[in-house]
Amino acid sequence: MEPSETKRSRPRQGLRQKRVNVGPAERKASMAGGAALALTGLRCVGKRNYLPGLAMLVAGGLFLYRGKTGHCDLYEAAGVDTMHTHNSGLRIEKVVTIGLAPQQVYQFWRNLENLSKFMKHLESVQLTGERTSHWKAVGPGGLHAEWDAEMMEDTPGQQISWHSVGSADVPNKGTVEFRQAPGTRGTEVKVAIDYYPPGGAAGRAAAKMAHGINSQQLEEDLKRLKQILEIGEEITSDRTKT
Template sequence: MSELRDDDAPITTSKRSDKIGDATGNLVEAKGDSLVGRSVTIKRPREELYAYWRDFSRLPSFMDNVERVDVIDDATSHWVVKAPGGKTVEWDAVITEERPNELIAWASKDGADVPNSGRIDFRDAGDRGTVVTATILYDPPAGFIGKIIAKMFQREPAIQARRDLRRFKQLMETGEIATAARTRKQFEEETA
């Protein structure tokens, strides 16, 4: 029988159950049951990407579901995020660990509409730029049913993380995010 080999796959995609446990253990404060992990390589220096991300008020510029992030102080922010059915969910988040130009970890405060925690890692990729990895642990409202509904409305964090990282890559590499000729907002204004 072959032995398990150590792999370098992202923790959230590893087939080894002990590594999946590491994903939640690596979060300073694990809040949530559903684990999401996504990575993207961006042809920009790690320091530049970290600096942009660390200014949380800029995150709505590429995070489609994030309506706004109000920075309360250096470690605390208030998030307003779109949810299915035209509703929003809100929470306060606190930075639980930070290593400049390497990682930002957070956890929602008690009373969050969607308890969550996670981390964003920035790792050098040599001539290719920087690998940015988002690891998110969350509790969907209404449990499994809420997760299914969120997926139907394209508001599920696994879907959003992939799209948001792709938009972040576009913004950082080209200075803009590619959109359809008419945005959803323009279409709604025209049909109203």
Template sequence: METMNSDDDKINVNTIERIISVGFGALLLRSSLKKFNLLKTIPSIYLIYRGITGRCLLYNAIDLDSTERHNVNVRSYFTINKPREELYQYWRNLENLPSFMEHLLSVKVQENKSTWTAKIPGYHREITWDAEIVKDEPNELIGWQSIRNPLIFNAGKVVFKDAPNNQGTEITVIFSYRPPAGILGEGLAKVLNKPLEYLIANEVRGFKQIMETGERATNKLNKE
């Protein structure tokens, strides 16, 4: 005899929301039992059920699943008046990245792994994560991603192509990050996406300046 799985049995509430549901439900239940109040008791029991089982009837009705995570991609394109071999070599030495990525405080390389320390705009403390090179095509592409369950999963790649008419190199930089699952994560993605687009474009522009002139132009706004 086959067992049919219903959508009603699917867990569609992420861990953070489940903890909040149980906590708030318990407080509401305690309040309702001091002086019995059916209008408080029913919602409190439902919240506790929602938190313990991970199932939300409302989410199921509107086909929402807060356990799902979606990557957010930020892209930037530049043409740099240098051969791609030179650009690749500079970028491939990951310890060079903080020279033009102002949000990066340091990158320390150990064999094929690296430890990154950064300060994120609007987040007033340092965060550190480990990463590894996942794709390396000399003079063409470098790809990397975070490992060991970082606070925010992130990955990136840079592609080097000869520009038309011997006008240097076209580079495409893609950063991908995965905010926490659920409504809180979606809100974080909306808040961070535009600042990150500006940040990445500004930092790739800094890479262009360093490679073409040997130094990065001072940005007073970044220092204040």
């Protein structure tokens, strides 16, 4: 007897449940396409076209699995998640521990002009008012982008959030949280940036491709921030000044 089984909303999936990272519309498409592919594959096998038939069966099965479970290994490997992005934006999140008090890290970040010191894609951030600023960036492929931003939330020593305003080339918003780490470990800095790439579906597809790179870039950015705050400058392994 397994009385608890009936209460489960999902079928048993083994001990490690895979994370859902495929959005609902995409899951439906995956189910339909996967079923069609698998059926065609079955027909091929019936006609003794074994190799292409089996290949289609396997591919169809994978799409069905993706649709049924909402988990895609390929997306996971690429860092893509179409379930947890809102309004078709893309989210990148990274976290780093820095050996300073939350208030100190907050203060450095609160002066937004400091951001271009460690965020490689930012050329500059200029303060234009008490809560407003102008940002200049270089995107993938050397594309320039500029926008105005407004600070939405500012909780000293804890959190800052901002969003782009007006006609930004790439509308975006971001939040950074500063949390006291245990013991003498300093501050856990957690950054989440959402951006909304232009150009409709094609633009979004291209941005998804670049997403892995951007996510890596944010990680490198945070390491630079850590170096600047812990050591006082960004380090290099170069032998000569370049």
